[in-house]
Amino acid sequence: MRYRSILIVVLVALSLVLVGARNTDAQMSDLQEFFSAKYGGVSLRVDASREAVPGGNMTVEVMVNVTAVGVRIEYLNVSVYGFINGREQIQLNSTIVMADKRLELHETTESKNTIIVPNGVWGITYGQILLRYTIIDLSYLQTPGFPLTTVRNVYLENLESQFRSLNQSHSLLSESFRNLTMEFDNLSQTYTELQGNYSQLQVNAVDLDNTRRVAVILTITTVFFVATTFYLVMRRPKEYW
Numbered sequence: 001m002r003y004r005s006i007l008i009v010v011l012v013a014l015s016l017v018l019v020g021a022r023n024t025d026a027q028m029s030d031l032q033e034f035f036s037a038k039y040g041g042v043s044l045r046v047d048a049s050r051e052a053v054p055g056g057n058m059t060v061e062v063m064v065n066v067t068a069v070g071v072r073i074e075y076l077n078v079s080v081y082g083f084i085n086g087r088e089q090i091q092l093n094s095t096i097v098m099a100d101k102r103l104e105l106h107e108t109t110e111s112k113n114t115i116i117v118p119n120g121v122w123g124i125t126y127g128q129i130l131l132r133y134t135i136i137d138l139s140y141l142q143t144p145g146f147p148l149t150t151v152r153n154v155y156l157e158n159l160e161s162q163f164r165s166l167n168q169s170h171s172l173l174s175e176s177f178r179n180l181t182m183e184f185d186n187l188s189q190t191y192t193e194l195q196g197n198y199s200q201l202q203v204n205a206v207d208l209d210n211t212r213r214v215a216v217i218l219t220i221t222t223v224f225f226v227a228t229t230f231y232l233v234m235r236r237p238k239e240y241w
Contacts, residue, residue, distance in 0.1 A: 031061060035127065035146040041068030041135045044142075046078070046127060049149045054119045058149045060093075060127070061112040066103040074132040074139075075099045080115055080148060086123040092116075122153040 035046040045063040052058040062078055076097040081089050093115040103109070125148040132141045 031059060034148050035129075035144065037142075037144060038067070039131075039142055040140065041066065041071050042073075042131070042133055042140075042142075043067060044129065044131070044144075046129075046146070046148075048127075051150045051152055052117050053152050053154055054117055054121055056117055058115050058117055058125070058151075059112060060095075060115060060148070061110060062097050062129075063108060063110050064097070064103070065108045066105055068135050069105050070136045071105075072100070072102045072134050073098050074134065075130065076133075077130040078113075079128045079130075081126040081128065082117065082121040082151065083123050083125075084118075084120050086153070089126075090118075090121070092118070092121070092125065117151055122151045122155070125149050125151060 030049055031047040032050045033045065033047050035044070037044050043065045045065075047061045047063075049058040049060075058080075060078065060080060062076070064073070064076065076099070077094060078097055079094040080092045082092045083089055093113065095111070095113050097111045098109065126145065127148045128143070128145045130143055132139065134140070
C-alpha cells in the first residue's frame with residue numbers, strides 16, 4: 001500500500017513536469033527570429049513574438065555572442081517602433097541591453113523584454129539597434145534596422161466579421177423574401193381561382209333562381225289549366241237519350 005502511494009505521487013509529479021515543459025515549449029514557440037547578423041567580433045540575433053494585438057504584449061529577446069578576444073560593449077540599445085493606424089510612427093519601447101561591459105570569447109548574453117502595445121497601433125512593428133563596441137583599441141558602430149512583430153488590425157477584423165455576419169443575414173433575408181414572394185404569388189393565384197369560382201357560382205345561382213321562377217310559373221299555369229279544364233268538364237250540359 002505504501003509503495004502504491006509513492007508510485008502515485010511520482011506519477012503526479014511527472015505529469016506536472018510534463019505540463020510545465022509543454023507550456024514552456026508553447027511560450028518559446030511563440031517567438032520567431034526576425035534579425036540575425038555577424039559583425040567583426042560580435043554576432044547579434046533578435047527573436048520576437050510572431051504577432052500581437054493592440055492593448056496586448058509583445059516579447060523581444062536580444063542575444064549577443066562574442067567571437068573575438070578583447071571585446072567591450074560600450075552600449076547596446078534596442079528601440080521598437082509601431083504605427084498608429086498603420087501610418088504614424090511612434091516609439092513603443094527603448095531598452096539599454098548592456099553598457100560598458102567586457103565579454104569573454106564565445107560568451108553569450110540574452111536579454112528579454114516585454115512591451116505593451118498601445119491601442120490604435122497595428123501593422124508591422126520596426127526594430128532599431130544601436131551597437132558601439134571596441135575590440136582592443138578599435139571602435140565599431142552598428143545601427144541595423146529590421147521589421148518585427150505584426151500587430152493585428154483587430155478593428156478591421158471586427159468590421160470584416162460584422163460584414164460577414166451582415167452579409168449572411170442579408171442572404172438569409174433575401175432567401176426568406178424570395179420564399180415569401182413565392183408564397184404570395186401562390187396565394188394570389190389561389191385567390192384569383194377562388195374569385196373565379198365565386199363568380200361562376202353567382203352566375204349559376206342566378207340561373208338557378210331564374211329556373212325556379214320559370215318552374216313556379218309553369219306550375220301555376222299548369223294548375224290553372226287543370227282547374228279550368230276540370231271546371232269546364234263539370235259545367236258541360238248533360239245529354240239525355
